Amino acid sequence: MDLENASARLAPRSPWQAVDLGTRLFRRWAWPVIRTWLAFTLIPYGLLLWLATSQEAWWPLLLFWWLKPLWERPLLAWYSHALFAEELSLRQLFRRWPRYALPGLFAQLTWRRFSPSRSFNTPVWQLEGARGQQLNQRLQVLHRAPSNRSWLMTVVMIHLEQFMSFALMALVYMLVPWQLNLELSDWFFEESNLQSLMASVCLYLAMCITEPLYVACGFSLYLNKRTWLEGWDLQLGLTRIGKARAGTSAALALLVGALLLPTPPAQAQATLPADTKDEQQQVIELLAGEDYMPFDTFTYREWKDQDEDSEDSSIWETLWKKLFEWLTNSESRASTDKPFSIPSGLLWGIVWAVFAGVVVWLLLKVVNQMGFRLPGRQPQNAIPTHVAGLDIRRQSLPDDIASAVNACLQAEDIRGALSLLLRASLATLLQRYPVPLAAGSTEQHCLRTLRQHHGSTPALQFLGDLINAWVRTAWAHRPVQAAEVKALLSRWQSLGQAETAHG
Amino acid sequence: MTSPSTLADATQLAQGIEQRLNQVLIGQQQVVREVLIALIGGGHVLIEGVPGLGKTLLVRSLAKVLELDFNRIQFTPDLMPTDVTGHAMYDQKTEQFRIRRGPAFTQLLLADEINRAPAKTQAALLEVMQERQITIEGKAFSLQEPYMVLATQNPLDQEGTYPLPEAELDRFLFKVMIDYPAHHDETRLVNMVLDGTIRASLDVDSLSPVTDGPGLLAMRQLSDGILIDEQVLDYALRIVRTTRDFAGLSHGASPRASIAVARAARVHALFEGRDFVTPDDIQQVARPVLRHRIQLSADAEIEGQTPESVLSRLLDQVEAPRQ
Incomplete structure (x- = not known):
């Protein structure tokens, strides 16, 4: 070059x-x-x-x-x-x-x-x-x-x-x-x-x-x-001087050597001949020129909290300050003394880890958007806690459903009995046949979704009959007979026994 | 002409009309059902869809099957309000002002591409739709019942259009989205045109009337007697009220929407042959009632959400009625 x-x-x-x-x-x-x-x-x-x-x-x-x-x-x-x-x-x-x-x-x-x-x-x-x-x-x-x-x-x-x-x-x-x-x-x-x-x-x-x-x-x-x-600029400047003083290159080399040696200036001045002094003067002028000694003065201003020096700063603030100082110091140490010191690597490691995390997150998002499913990851249907406004969590139901339904029937509370039976049935069926349902899912929507996912099983046929009875009672204001509720209850019990026997 | 006296008759008649229309308008069962619900419920319909999907055919068929008067107005930027409602003109022979009735004097009014006309012309329909009357030169003329405005607008070519103001949108009971038919329906349609079963032109002469205006009014009256449980009505109100404070919506639906949901749900129950409304009826009619009454927030629009997606989310979140 x-x-x-x-x-x-x-x-x-x-x-x-x-x-x-x-x-x-x-x-x-x-x-x-x-x-x-x-x-x-x-x-x-x-x-x-x-x-x-x-x-x-x-x-x-x-x-x-x-x-x-x-x-x-x-x-x-x-x-x-x-x-x-x-x-x-x-x-x-x-x-x-x-x-x-x-x-x-x-x-x-x-x-x-x-x-x-x-x-x-x-x-x-x-x-x-x-x-x-x-x-x-x-x-x-x-x-x-x-x-x-x-x-x-x-x-x-x-x-x-x-x-x-x-x-x-x-x-x-x-x-x-x-x-x-x-x-x-x-x-x-x-x-x-x-x-x-x-x-x-x-x-x-x-x-x-x-x-x-x-x-x-x-x-x-x-x-x-x-x-x-x-110091390319120095090299160029010295080359120029060298060319201008062709034949005196050896003296120039000596001069540079003399300048770089830790000799007291007065002594150097005294021992050098007159020609060499001129060369030295030229080099000093060269170095003092704008092109070669571009010293700039920078003024930095930064905001400083009035309470920064006070001792009652919180633990978090102190920790943050220490971490920041440590990172700053480690960076400057690494850049000057130890090219591959651990703190610098750690800092870069954090940056790359964050970057890798972002890339993985983006990839997962793209994969998800495109409808792909990762292997080994099966969709999980969260079992809803409420369907059609009914609380179907196990803990919300009485231990003995049959007794509770019969008690409602004795009190001529057909709605209450059907509501209880419906909640118990949904809780059991959704545990066994999990399907995606929302709080806004109606009874019919619940039934349709279950049938779409699991076909027409005896349990779902029972649920269909139960929902019909519920709809007639609740929305049409035509309560079904107590006998019909009892029949539904016995079907539910027999289904429960059959399910237990099978599995 | 058949006029129902019981709810079962009304259901049978409504299903008969629906079946007849589905024979003409292939693959648009949902559109036919929603338009008939609005008609029986006494509301107006805004139909949105690209040209060529049979909007005019639907209205003409409806007029023919129900023996109703039918007029069509093509809305253009230079259309004047008096071109819609009519005006008073001076008759030099009699030396008196004579009322010249506009095309709005009918029973089924097809306002084609309603958003192509400026606001003042659109506003001429406000009185017609809400009060079922037209005022010309200070004199009010009542319109013959049943009366329905079916306005259409094209989702494309929005350049040079005038979006309908909220006040006018609110007066439409339903906004019906008409989309391309499914592949097998389109195949069936093309085959029927090719073998001459139906004509490609808007020929509705082969349709025979099923009922008439009084029959339709009787159906409406019967639907008014359909039971809505308090819990179900509360569910409808909660859905509408949720639109006013829901993430992704900057503007919710008015109380007129609550009335519309309840009224439309009753007619939906009639179609299903029930004398009571279920939460499913509410859900079925909530989308067409609400989709033009809500306004997406800027964030939601930027995220690419649509009124349909927001309404689906809303219906998932509002708890179905509890007992």
């Missing part, structure tokens, strides 16, 4: 200035990178879109989205060469594809797919060719504080992509003649092939802009971080 050939000025910048540089890179090479994007993605996207439309499936478009790291590789290859004055042709990009696209791709498409720093990390695989332990150490070094803000840039890009695609959809909607009677809300709430197709095309068009921009910004963040860490 010849830094002197770089098309951009490599100087230490703040993360947002680096993102700004990324946008400048994109603006300068907009057409070549968009062309590269189209060359590598148009046909795959067209095929997947056709598949999605013809099969009315959502997974082809999800697949395209999932493969984004793959589509971004040619863009990064193009940028990385263009920055050093070598603009690759499409033919070259296709020919070199296995070389730059495959390293680290599996990781990026699997466990690192949701990394918010994708565009920042990709150059480590693609350009540096790091792998294994070396890769992890390299990433650890690049992600050391101060933060490179690459995750925040990803968040911004996601929003930009969505806004642009919605804006395009709105534009299409506005350009559609009103005679077609298209409602904008329908585009979001009512699915149709045409609408899905239009939305997908709009999203792709938005990606034609956002993806090259995203890669450029991530790449410039990466360059910026390396400039900070490796």
Whole structure:
């Protein structure tokens, strides 16, 4: 990598200035990178879109989205060469594809797919060719504080992509003649092939802009971080001085060595010759220049509770504070001293566990929505506690139903007797034949549901007769005779004995 | 013409009308039943469905089977109230104002695509539906009973329509959803048209009357005597009252809905041959009575819920009457 050939000025910048540089890179090479994007993605996207439309499936478009790291590789290859004055042709990009696209791709498409720093990390695989332990150490070094803000840039890009695609959809909607009677809300709430197709095309068009921009910004963040860490600006400055003073390179090397040695300045000044002093002065001026010593002053303001320092804060507050401090300290410790210390891993473990939980929850929800049933999981029909307003729980019933019914009959309370018998019958039958019933289920609905699920058994025939007697008594105000209730009671008893005998 | 004197006669007659209509309108048994309940119960019906499902055929068949007058108004954006009710015009020969009666002067009025007309024209039907009279130039004209408005609206093509105001919606006893017939019903329909059993055009000449206006009024009178137990009536009221404070609903049903449920449940019991109303009758009529009287909350609409799904949930949650 010849830094002197770089098309951009490599100087230490703040993360947002680096993102700004990324946008400048994109603006300068907009057409070549968009062309590269189209060359590598148009046909795959067209095929997947056709598949999605013809099969009315959502997974082809999800697949395209999932493969984004793959589509971004040619863009990064193009940028990385263009920055050093070598603009690759499409033919070259296709020919070199296995070389730059495959390293680290599996990781990026699997466990690192949701990394918010994708565009920042990709150059480590693609350009540096790091792998294994070396890769992890390299990433650890690049992600050391101060933060490179690459995750925040990803968040911004996601929003930009969505806004642009919605804006395009709105534009299409506005350009559609009103005679077609298209409602904008329908585009979001009512699915149709045409609408899905239009939305997908709009999203792709938005990606034609956002993806090259995203890669450029991530790449410039990466360059910026390396400039900070490796002092590329110093290297360039010294090289320039070296060239200007051709023939005195050895003296320059000595000078740099002298500067880096812990020699007292006065003594160094005294021992160096006059030419060397000039060189030293130039280097000091160089280092003091705006480009090389961009010291910034930051002022942070934060809300502080007036009672924060008071000692009567609650136990929970104290615990939260301690946990937060511990996490913060462990993160800073991990980022400076111990790259793989346990607290950092723990923190990431929690994040990934939460993420995995969300993914599993979403999958279960999708599976549930699509009507699939997990193996070994049988639907459980909760036994209702009330049917038709009747409490059918065992504990609500008397121990001896027959005596209680007879007592009601002796008191000429036909309704009471039938109500009791109906409750007891439903409680028994629903224990034996569980069916989904709600509080609003009427007697007839209960009977219909039981028959639908279990056919016409003697027990359900008895229940049908009992419900008829109940309906006549309760709703038609034509109470049945006591003898009929007794007959029903004896049928219920004999059914109970038969059920006991069978099982 | 047959006029029932007992409840059993009325049941037989109602089922006869239903059977006759089902022969013409294939695969729409639920629609036929609900329209007949509304007719016998003295209410009006709002029918919602895409074109081509036999709405006009249903009304014409109804008019023919019951020997009632029938008029049809196609509602359009330029339709004026006087085009519906009629107006007074100056007769130069007699030098007097003469009342020109509009198409609303009939017994069965089909208001086709009612939501295509502006609010003032829709409002012209308010008096007709509620008071069964039409006022022209300050003079009220009573309409001949039985009288029924069957309004239709198309769930598609909402551009340029005027949604019916709540006050007018409330005056419809039922909102009936007419959907595509099932596959086997549609096959039967096409075969019947192809072999000439029925004509593809709206030909109802082959239908013979089953009863007439007085017969229908007698059925209504008999249905009024059907017993509703206090608990069952309370159940109907609890269902309606729950709509006013139920998750997913921003606007519930009015007391007019409670009356409608009770009245319709009685006619439903008549169809079932019973002289008393059961909670099942209430459940059967609750959906068509309530679906146009409730308003989904914004959250529920965004979640993709429909009045049907919310009503199903509501009916599951309201406890059936306890004894």
